[in-house]
Amino acid sequence: DGGITQSPKYLFRKEGQNVTLSCEQNLNHDAMYWYRQDPGQGLRLIYYSQIVNDFQKGDIAEGYSVSREKKESFPLTVTSAQKNPTAFYLCASSTLGLAGSDTDTQYFGPGTRLTVL
Amino acid sequence: AQTVTQSQPEMSVQEAETVTLSCTYDTSENNYYLFWYKQPPSRQMILVIRQEAYKQQNATENRFSVNFQKAAKSFSLKISDSQLGDTAMYFCAFMWTGTYKYIFGTGTRLKVLA
Numbered sequence: 661d662g663g664i665t666q667s668p669k670y671l672f673r674k675e676g677q678n679v680t681l682s683c684e685q686n687l688n689h690d691a692m693y694w695y696r697q698d699p700g701q702g703l704r705l706i707y708y709s710q711i712v713n714d715f716q717k718g719d720i721a722e723g724y725s726v727s728r729e730k731k732e733s734f735p736l737t738v739t740s741a742q743k744n745p746t747a748f749y750l751c752a753s754s755t756l757g758l759a760g761s762d763t764d765t766q767y768f769g770p771g772t773r774l775t776v777l
Numbered sequence: 778a779q780t781v782t783q784s785q786p787e788m789s790v791q792e793a794e795t796v797t798l799s800c801t802y803d804t805s806e807n808n809y810y811l812f813w814y815k816q817p818p819s820r821q822m823i824l825v826i827r828q829e830a831y832k833q834q835n836a837t838e839n840r841f842s843v844n845f846q847k848a849a850k851s852f853s854l855k856i857s858d859s860q861l862g863d864t865a866m867y868f869c870a871f872m873w874t875g876t877y878k879y880i881f882g883t884g885t886r887l888k889v890l891a
């Protein structure tokens with residue numbers, strides 16, 4: 661089945677630790693995105709990537725880092741510099757400007773719930 | 778800067794009735810897309826419907842339809858024959874093809890009552 665997977669589903673971090681959230685897609689999508697969702701709020705963009713080995717900061721990139729070494733993978737590292745990392749993290753992917761009904765439509769993974777202890 | 782506003786934090790509707798969720802956006806661009814996503818209690822984001830800005834015809838998907846008013850920068854979602862499974866958070870989103878960044882509203886929590 662084609663789709664987007666995120667792991668783990670739940671993650672606990674001690675203060676001062678870096679943790680990495682995994683995101684993999686087998687949809688052959690060019691673009692991948694990371695969002696943070698806090699209770700009662702919408703989605704805020706952390707980082708996004710449109711091509712391998714290239715990525716751009718979103719609106720709340722401080723304290724986070726990413727890599728895009730493969731088209732299908734876009735891991736997110738939450739560093740100790742992120743002061744309030746407890747949140748729900750969503751990964752998404754989309755095509756870029758290709759013809760078809762799915763053009764530029766973003767699809768989401770199931771999310772990772774990160775809690776700082 | 779582009780913005781998306783959902784002015785209804787919470788709404789409720791009786792089962793089988795019709796409900797309309799509001800969304801307005803602000804942009805000076807012409808080539809963009811608009812989306813409605815549903816987030817049920819499982820928190821999985823599910824695409825409900827999408828609209829290309831260059832299309833005048835309003836998009837429909839079964840019981841879901843939109844009222845796209847480009848000049849007014851309005852993009853409302855109508856849910857007909859509401860079902861209990863429609864209970865969820867609904868997010869409106871905007872994407873400009875110049876950056877491929879998606880901007881989301883703060884969401885409307887919809888509860889369908891039996």
